[in-house]
Amino acid sequence: MRFGSQFEISLNTLDSNFQKVKSICKSNEVIFMVKADAYGHGLVPITRFSFNELGIREFGCASLGEGTTLRKELPKDFFEIYIFSDLGLSDPELREFYSALRLTPIISNERDLSIFLEDENFKNIPLCLKFNTGMNRLGLEISRMDEIIKTLKIAGRKSIDHLMTHLACASLSIENKKNAQQFERFEQIKTTLKSSGIKVDKTSISNSGAIEQGAGLKESHVRPGLMMYGPSSLIPAISSQSKYDGELISSLKTKIISINSIKKGTPIGYGANVCPASGNVYIAALGYGDGFSTFNQGVEIEYMENTFKVVGRVNMDMAHLLLEDENTCQLKENDSFVIWSRETDNFKRICERSKMIPYEVLTSVTSRVPKIYVD
Ligand SMILES: Cc1ncc(COP(=O)(O)O)c(C=O)c1O
Structure with a gap:
């Protein structure tokens, strides 16, 4: 939990x-x-x-x-x-x-x-x-x-x-x-x-x-x-033919556990993959044990008007989100971080990057992540 x-x-x-x-x-x-x-x-x-x-x-x-x-x-x-x-x-x-x-x-x-x-x-x-x-x-x-x-x-x-x-x-x-x-x-x-x-x-x-x-x-x-x-569920090539304009009913939110400044080329996480740029790495409390797949490595996630990149290997409990040096962000440890919601295109990007279909991304979220019903 x-x-x-x-x-x-x-x-x-x-x-x-x-x-x-x-x-x-x-x-x-x-x-x-x-x-x-x-x-x-x-x-x-x-x-x-x-x-x-x-x-x-x-x-x-x-x-x-x-x-x-x-x-x-x-x-x-x-x-x-x-x-x-x-x-x-x-x-x-x-x-x-x-x-x-x-x-x-x-x-x-x-x-x-x-x-x-x-x-x-x-x-x-x-x-x-x-x-x-x-x-x-x-x-x-x-x-x-x-x-x-x-x-x-x-x-x-x-x-x-x-x-x-x-x-x-x-x-x-x-x-x-x-x-x-x-x-x-x-x-x-x-x-x-x-x-x-x-x-x-x-x-x-x-x-x-x-x-x-x-x-x-x-x-x-x-x-x-x-x-x-x-x-x-239409493939992108024919999405303009859709008569439907639905909105995601879900938001996947996580928490920033810690923030580390890192230099380009420094190994990060399992397998010691190197960080592709210098910046701050935000460690998110979300891993494949929560349904956030290793296929998401490299995906860009928009949050608070910044673009964070999933770097290193996603592990069971955490993912590393890099914000490159030239950016500034008010995000602090223990703050909430929205992976996807209806406000951004993050869900679509995650599907594209991971090569998982929306059906698979949604059903992957595990029972460790509590479901909260709003409205
Ligand atoms: C027999 C049948 N009908 C309807 C559906 C709903 O499909 P979709 O989620 O693409 O609307 C499914 C889902 O796989 C199905 O197996």
């Missing part, structure tokens, strides 16, 4: 991001993806706020464990929890969690489909199917459509509650051939089901990248994750 460093999360900003998402998809229902501890921001507080204050009624987790935690922590609030990937349906004991806690698995293979249709635990659980339209990760196969329809009919099913697919390249232009192909295949699946007498109630395809481009909005639902937390 840290006392000086904190991961500050603005719930007002989450609210305003949600309003911006809704202004793009005015008539769609939202499944808010809160897997991976709400992309690092805290599964339970983020869901609680989104349910109570934003009126969101459907949430997406990756694993049965995440869904179980969510339901147990917020037992009185009625909202749908979908489990997307790590379902555990082959374990009879785990299946009981679905009926006991009213969790909905997103079925993406035929073995799980058979279990779902046969096991009493799923008697009152919505039937949600995810098809593979080109991602080739999880998903029922289009080539097996006849068999899947037969299985549904034998089980007496005449409808699917939610039909979905997932885009492999939503961060690229929606006109990209791969995206176009996935949309086309999704249409084919709907047509085949309809012509076989299987009714489809709800549908969804779009995650952040697609929503940002206004794509997939004729489906009943959208499934935003990253954009709700602020960052765009």
Whole structure:
């Protein structure tokens, strides 16, 4: 646990991001993806706020464990929890969690489909199917459509509650051939089901990248994750095409433990990497044990109208921030230092320098850094 460093999360900003998402998809229902501890921001507080204050009624987790935690922590609030990937349906004991806690698995293979249709635990659980339209990760196969329809009919099913697919390249232009192909295949699946007498109630395809481009909005639902937390998921080359202008909901703050004056060429930290210039080195209470990766070495961080450079090797507990000689700064020992917030481009720079995607940077912040919810 840290006392000086904190991961500050603005719930007002989450609210305003949600309003911006809704202004793009005015008539769609939202499944808010809160897997991976709400992309690092805290599964339970983020869901609680989104349910109570934003009126969101459907949430997406990756694993049965995440869904179980969510339901147990917020037992009185009625909202749908979908489990997307790590379902555990082959374990009879785990299946009981679905009926006991009213969790909905997103079925993406035929073995799980058979279990779902046969096991009493799923008697009152919505039937949600995810098809593979080109991602080739999880998903029922289009080539097996006849068999899947037969299985549904034998089980007496005449409808699917939610039909979905997932885009492999939503961060690229929606006109990209791969995206176009996935949309086309999704249409084919709907047509085949309809012509076989299987009714489809709800549908969804779009995650952040697609929503940002206004794509997939004729489906009943959208499934935003990253954009709700602020960052765009589009690659820089097409970022100008985004209809979305979200703000980071988080600030990562740390504390300056000590300040040392240093000469160019002096070894610093593990591995004795030399300091690239003379100046003051601010030792920050943030290392890879907090989620600040060694890949951040060399990144420039703006703070108090100065540019600090991460020098030497980031270690488990600390990072060295160099302010070159010609600059002046009022920063003192024990002062707070903001690594990223919505006020600067530091988050983007960290992603670029570390070559980590925003998803990875956000989910990297460890439990040692306390989460503080503001507003
Ligand atoms: C099936 C599914 N839908 C939606 C999302 C949300 O994606 P994003 O965070 O890019 O909006 C994810 C996340 O990976 C997902 O796996």
